[in-house]
Amino acid sequence: MAAVTMRLSEIGQQLRAFRLESGMRADEIAARLGVSRAALYRYEKGEVIKLDTVQRLAELLKVSPLTLLGIGVEYYSRPIGFFERIRQIEEETDQILQIADPVAYLVTSPDYDRVLFQAIAETQDAASGEQYASIMAARKSAYETRRPTMITMLPEQAVERFLLRGVCEAASPSPELRDAARRVAAAEISRIVEMIEAEPIGLQFSVVSEVDNTANCMLMRGRERMVLAINPFRADTSPAASTGVSLITSAPEAVNAHQRVIEALWKDSLKGKEAADRLRLLLAEYAIR
Template sequence: MRFNEIGQQLRAHRMESGLKAEEIAARLGVSRAALYRYEKGEVIKLDTVKRLAELLKISPLTLLGIGVEYYNRPIGYIERIRQIEETADQILQVYGPFSYLVSTDQFDNVLAQAFEEVADQAGTERPMARAAAEQVLSTLSSRKRMYASRKPSIIAILPPATVRKFLADGVAGALPLSDRLRAVCREAAQREMEQVADLMESEPIGLQLGLVAGGDPNGPFTLLRARERATLAVNPFATDAGPAAATGVAMITGADDAVAAHQRVAENTWRDAIKGRVAAEQIREMIIAARRV
């Protein structure tokens, strides 16, 4: 057994469950410190794995890293992607409207404002809502810091329909926000896409952005490649989805046939994608159109 991988799965599914570390430790009959050591890759008995799986309502095989992983809350998926990105050398993204790892700090700031406003509407559940928002924001920030230190190569293929929707709705478009903050979110979305256009035009080393040509792909997915393995992540959650978003079930797998099938789709989509200055001009035209509304 690879105990570090069991620890990663444990942490992601603990966050997915919404249970606090002390709650799981108490039910398991161990200290919170012991649970954290398991998450960091300390040796763990198979019987303990089985008991943890029961508490988290998942299969023991999932904790052992065997088969497909499923997540129905954004935080579990985001944490698991953060872990995989720690060793990824190449990230190939087929969804949009941008690549979070190279997004602006302003995006994070405006997203935090949106989460805070929604949490303030939660009444007696406000502390819990704020804690969930902070957990998501912290994990996203950790991903961005990791990218800045490691700089894996990124290819991101963005569907135009997703870009237009992002510009129309703004950051956190699915959340119920005040008119004032919604206007701020729309402005932030426009500035984010302006950066995307600039990056398309400048084509920095290790970063390639393009627009899907023709029809949009059926589903958003990411391929993450490390030296020894490749991972497919199918994600129904937008980067700016709220912590309580229930828009589907995310799936992560290292199955060779699944990876290969999606790799073929990604290669064909990238081959036909609109790139460089032409893509940048199309993005800027979308921004202008959004400002006219």
């Protein structure tokens, strides 16, 4: 019964994430359902929704009704829907284990966000950029409030690329902004070095070296369950990017398999002084002069 209650409480959250994923406006979905936009927003806030409405919503959003009910695997092909769903899950997360981007987004600086959203504004429509910025800001706010423990492994190859190409590498900003994006990238890696050496409570980093391919994934542990997210999108990806498919699942076999991989990588990765020294070498070799 507890599992059923949990799934029902998540219908509204998943509805919002899949609506953002679809790219459809709230008033457009409401009109096609024959309800008011206010009613749709009430569904997204978790109010009672009829099963036939769930079925019709699933057809509109092109997802399985069972997925919308919180059963099975969730798939997202656009970063904005995926990161909205991650935001929701992080609000109830006590521990995050991740093989990450070249940074851990939740502890990046305001400069990272400034350059990221300036680059997005130059290449995307303002509305989608503002919505994306709001989602990412809410993720950081929740982290500051909850302070879940976080273990982050940084792939060395990803750090090299980050230093060479800067924040939001997929965008095509002005040369001045590209230089700023590279300077911010160097500053973020320097901050990670400082955090490694300061050893803050509840925050650990390591560097995954001599591994050709590591899939970005997160394990988010809450009181009642652990959730796995496999994600091809970096935090600094354009919100409209459609170059991969991410998935979210609580299936025990998927969670356990990825937990074993993460634990093995953590054991063999560079930590402490070794990690800090390796990042300093990368900064010396690849950071903008």
